[in-house]
Amino acid sequence: MSLFPVIGTGVPEAANGVDTPASPGLCNVNGPYTNAPNTPAQLLKFGGRVPCPGQGSLDETENCVDGESACDGQENPIDTSHNSTSHSDTQQHTDTFPAHPSLPTATCTADTEPDPHEPPKDMSLTGPSQTGMPLNETLSGDWQHTDTSSKDTAPEGDTHSADKKQSETKHTEPSSCCAAETEEEKEVEEECEKDGKEQHAGNTQAEVSAEFTEEPSAAAPSPSSAPAEGGESSGSSPCPPHVMAQVRVRNVPERERIVRGMQDSKSLDEISQACIGGARGGGRGGQPEGRRATISSALELEGTVSHDGDLTHFICRNLEQKIKMSSKPSLDCDCDSDCSGSISSRGRGSSSRRPADIPPIDPAVLADLQRHTEEVAHSVELMMRSLNGTIQNMTALSVGYIQTYRDSVDSLGESVDMSIKGMYTLMARCEELDRSMQPIHTLAAQIRDIKRTLDALEAICK
Amino acid sequence: MEDQEMQLKVKRVTDKFTENMYVLANEPSVALYRLQEHVRRSLPELVQHKTDMQSWEEQSQGAIYTVEYACSAVKSMTNSSLYFKSIDGLLRQAISMKEQISTSQGRR
Numbered sequence: 001m002s003l004f005p006v007i008g009t010g011v012p013e014a015a016n017g018v019d020t021p022a023s024p025g026l027c028n029v030n031g032p033y034t035n036a037p038n039t040p041a042q043l044l045k046f047g048g049r050v051p052c053p054g055q056g057s058l059d060e061t062e063n064c065v066d067g068e069s070a071c072d073g074q075e076n077p078i079d080t081s082h083n084s085t086s087h088s089d090t091q092q093h094t095d096t097f098p099a100h101p102s103l104p105t106a107t108c109t110a111d112t113e114p115d116p117h118e119p120p121k122d123m124s125l126t127g128p129s130q131t132g133m134p135l136n137e138t139l140s141g142d143w144q145h146t147d148t149s150s151k152d153t154a155p156e157g158d159t160h161s162a163d164k165k166q167s168e169t170k171h172t173e174p175s176s177c178c179a180a181e182t183e184e185e186k187e188v189e190e191e192c193e194k195d196g197k198e199q200h201a202g203n204t205q206a207e208v209s210a211e212f213t214e215e216p217s218a219a220a221p222s223p224s225s226a227p228a229e230g231g232e233s234s235g236s237s238p239c240p241p242h243v244m245a246q247v248r249v250r251n252v253p254e255r256e257r258i259v260r261g262m263q264d265s266k267s268l269d270e271i272s273q274a275c276i277g278g279a280r281g282g283g284r285g286g287q288p289e290g291r292r293a294t295i296s297s298a299l300e301l302e303g304t305v306s307h308d309g310d311l312t313h314f315i316c317r318n319l320e321q322k323i324k325m326s327s328k329p330s331l332d333c334d335c336d337s338d339c340s341g342s343i344s345s346r347g348r349g350s351s352s353r354r355p356a357d358i359p360p361i362d363p364a365v366l367a368d369l370q371r372h373t374e375e376v377a378h379s380v381e382l383m384m385r386s387l388n389g390t391i392q393n394m395t396a397l398s399v400g401y402i403q404t405y406r407d408s409v410d411s412l413g414e415s416v417d418m419s420i421k422g423m424y425t426l427m428a429r430c431e432e433l434d435r436s437m438q439p440i441h442t443l444a445a446q447i448r449d450i451k452r453t454l455d456a457l458e459a460i461c462k
Numbered sequence: 463m464e465d466q467e468m469q470l471k472v473k474r475v476t477d478k479f480t481e482n483m484y485v486l487a488n489e490p491s492v493a494l495y496r497l498q499e500h501v502r503r504s505l506p507e508l509v510q511h512k513t514d515m516q517s518w519e520e521q522s523q524g525a526i527y528t529v530e531y532a533c534s535a536v537k538s539m540t541n542s543s544l545y546f547k548s549i550d551g552l553l554r555q556a557i558s559m560k561e562q563i564s565t566s567q568g569r570r
Contacts, residue, residue, distance in 0.1 A: 390487075398494040
């Protein structure tokens with residue numbers, strides 16, 4: 001819960017710095033103004049809104065009055081988290097947000113010379129400019145005035161550095177486009193952009209504050225500022241985990257990237273980029289990576305290497321000559337010429353002369369080749385067709401053969417089956433006949449009796 | 463030089479191609495010929511066997527009919543036992559009558 005001096009009530013904090021509904025409408029985007037900076041540097045950081053004078057309402061007036069007292073007593077430690085995001089929002093709404101009549105900072109600005117020509121868009125800063133400078137210069141959305149304002153507030157900035165550490169945020173930094181930015185500032189901004197919007201009261205604010213405090217000495221060479229910043233950053237509290245990198249000397253990370261790129265990636269893209277960066281940064285590609293550097297340099301000698309995002313383009317120079325040089329005779333000549341240097345020189349000379357000896361390429365070659373190829377394909381197709389037909393005939397004949405064989409085998413089988421059946425039938429009949437022969441014996445006996453009787457009768461009759 | 467080299471290359475290519483065509487066309491041809499040869503050789507034997515079988519079947523069919531007729535004849539022969547019995551009875555009567563006649567003539 002941060003104290004909101006304007007209305008004298010506490011304003012609940014929002015986790016992301018979003019303006020809470022409980023907050024009064026007085027502070028719309030900026031949120032509580034307890035963290036109103038005391039210096040223009042801080043003003044630039046927070047990007048509060050400055051109301052246009054003359055747009056005041058009753059509330060505004062009252063807020064102005066309250067804000068005066070609040071602004072005057074602006075030395076309390078400020079809760080930055082809520083303000084940072086609010087100020088970021090402010091920065092985003094700088095161009096679009098109209099002058100809010102209820103800005104308490106109206107009072108703060110009232111102390112200064114309000115600029116009637118100040119467009120509503122320029123309400124990017126909150127807090128008074130106690131230095132007496134016109135707000136135009138300090139409160140423009142453009143960070144180009146950062147240097148001057150910082151210069152003016154340098155003495156105060158030193159005194160309030162402790163407050164800055166807690167109050168300054170990085171959200172304001174990306175919006176800073178100071179024309180007089182040094183290299184360190186750029187790196188810091190890049191690092192801040194890397195960290196993104198995950199915002200805490202980062203200790204990098206110390207770096208930034210240090211940077212801005214040293215802006216009066218921006219004329220000093222950058223290396224001098226770098227070690228100062230490095231010292232200050234090193235001297236400051238250890239960086240939080242979300243800080244990706246510190247402010248460093250420019251060449252060092254370049255070299256680190258070179259080495260890292262060469263060690264981690266073996267792609268041509270990395271190598272070429274690393275070599276190019278190394279060449280620009282100091283020309284030292286590293287002794288172990290000298291071979292890789294030569295590959296990239298060799299490519300660059302043979303053509304143009306360009307990078308389009310992930311794509312690597314290579315435009316070769318004099319491609320026709322290279323093709324001719326890679327032809328068989330030139331390769332044989334080169335192979336033969338490996339034995340001696342003189343021969344090699346001769347070979348090189350002959351190979352150098354070869355392109356001239358080779359006749360110019362006939363443009364009709366492709367057409368002739370296509371025609372011949374079509375003829376060959378046609379012939380092959382005809383041959384395959386005839387073969388297909390012949391084999392089909394042979395296959396049909398063979399099918400007839402096999403069908404005949406199948407029929408003969410079937411008939412043989414049938415005949416054999418019939419024979420077997422007849423055999424069984426004959427056996428059955430014979431058996432039946434044999435069974436039927438049994439009563440014949442009695443008949444035979446009867447016949448014998450009849451015959452004897454007849455013989456007896458014949459004997460009597462004689 | 464280049465012509466010879468080209469000729470060599472062309473010859474090599476065509477040789478490979480023709481070899482492939484040989485393989486492509488010859489294997490089924492040879493297979494079909496083998497099939498036909500086998501059929502041609504084995505079919506007459508099969509026919510011979512079939513002919514023999516058929517002749518044997520005819521003979522067996524003849525025998526079957528013969529046996530069947532014989533069986534029917536034998537079955538019908540058993541029907542004559544009654545007649546033989548009556549014949550036997552009549553003959554015994556005839557013998558008895560003759561003996562009576564002869565005894566009656568001896569008494570006169």
